[in-house]
Amino acid sequence: MIEDEKINLLEVWNILxxxxxxxLSVTLFVQFLTVLYxxxxxxxxxxxxxxxxxxxxxxxxxxxxAAQYGALASLAGFDFGGLNSNKIDEYIALIKxxxxxxxxxxxxxxxPILFEDDWNKDENKWMVEKNDIPTxxxxxxxxxKDIITIDKDKESxxxxxxxxxxxSVLAANWxxxxxxxxxxxQKRVQVQDSKKSLDFINKQLENTSIVxxxxxxYKLIEMNTKTLMIAEITDEFAFKxxxxxxxxxxx
Numbered sequence: 451m452i453e454d455e456k457i458n459l460l461e462v463w464n465i466l467x468x469x470x471x472x473x474l475s476v477t478l479f480v481q482f483l484t485v486l487y488x489x490x491x492x493x494x495x496x497x498x499x500x501x502x503x504x505x506x507x508x509x510x511x512x513x514x515x516a517a518q519y520g521a522l523a524s525l526a527g528f529d530f531g532g533l534n535s536n537k538i539d540e541y542i543a544l545i546k547x548x549x550x551x552x553x554x555x556x557x558x559x560x561x562p563i564l565f566e567d568d569w570n571k572d573e574n575k576w577m578v579e580k581n582d583i584p585t586x587x588x589x590x591x592x593x594x595k596d597i598i599t600i601d602k603d604k605e606s607x608x609x610x611x612x613x614x615x616x617x618s619v620l621a622a623n624w625x626x627x628x629x630x631x632x633x634x635x636q637k638r639v640q641v642q643d644s645k646k647s648l649d650f651i652n653k654q655l656e657n658t659s660i661v662x663x664x665x666x667x668y669k670l671i672e673m674n675t676k677t678l679m680i681a682e683i684t685d686e687f688a689f690k691x692x693x694x695x696x697x698x699x700x701x
Contacts, residue, residue: 492616493616494614494615494616495614495615495616495617495618495621495697495698495699496612496613496614496621496698497612497613497615497618497621497622497623497624497625497626497695497696497697497698498610498611498612498613498625498695498698499610499611499612499625499626499629499691499693499694499695500608500609500610500691500692500693501608501609501610501611501629501689501690501691501692502607502608502609502689502690502692503537503538503607503609503688503689503690504633504684504686504687504688504689504690538602538607538609539602541632541636541688541689542600542602542609544632545598545600545611545628545632546594546598546600548587548590548594550631550632550635551590551593551594551598552586552589552590554627554628554631555586555589555590555593556586557631558624558627560589561584561586561589563620564584564589564592564593565584565589568582568583568584596614597613597614597615597624598611598612598613598628599611599612599613599614600612608692609689611625611628611629612625613625613628613695618697618698618699619697621695621697621698622695622696622697622698623695625695626694626695629689629691632688632689633685633686633687633688633689634685634687636687636688637681637682637684637685637687637688640677640681640687641678641681641682644674644677644678644681645678647670647674648671648674648675648678651667651670651671651674652671654667655667655668655671
């Protein structure tokens with residue numbers, strides 16, 4: 451009986467030792483694979499820009515116009531309210547839109563960079579068949595899902611725009627360029643809207659002979675001119691850069 455118990459204990463001990471060996475072997479193998487991945491995997495770098503809604507400053511300037519012209523500003527369709535959360539969400543959606551990203555990719559000639567495995571640098575042409583050449587739609591999918599990330603802090607309202615890429619210099623450059631491009635885009639929109647308003651008001655002025663109406667239109671012209679001036683002298687029109695992207699060490 452005692453001999454049987456000794457045999458059973460010995461068997462249990464051997465089983466435990468065997469399992470320890472298996473566990474240790476698996477652990478060492480996983481660690482080995484991790485080291486191999488770290489050595490041979492392409493590193494990913496992150497360029498990040500910290501942004502604040504710039505139009506709070508712009509609209510504080512424009513609020514002076516609202517105080518000067520009062521109800522006339524509303525009559526002309528001007529909105530001098532603060533930049534709310536919905537507007538920031540709209541800006542983020544515009545930056546991540548297919549039209550904006552596709553335009554950025556074409557403007558910066560990024561197709562050969564995004565799909566470098568299919569591009570022959572020496573001959574400056576695609577190495578794949580015509581039907582397999584990457585499309586701008588495929589580039590947009592890659593850029594929007596794997597490269598660009600935009601987050602908004604709900605409490606502070608600050609926005610961070612990040613670019614993840616295997617080239618650290620490009621990661622920082624793209625992040626900064628996207629912000630600059632979007633600010634310029636929003637600035638152009640405001641300038642164009644103000645100029646259209648001025649053209650419309652001037653035509654109305656030509657078609658009226660009533661003094662009171664003319665005085666109102668002159669005030670609208672003055673207000674539009676000041677709004678146009680504010681837009682033209684403001685570079686950071688939509689977002690103010692608090693901390694630009696620098697060449698990162700790693701993601």
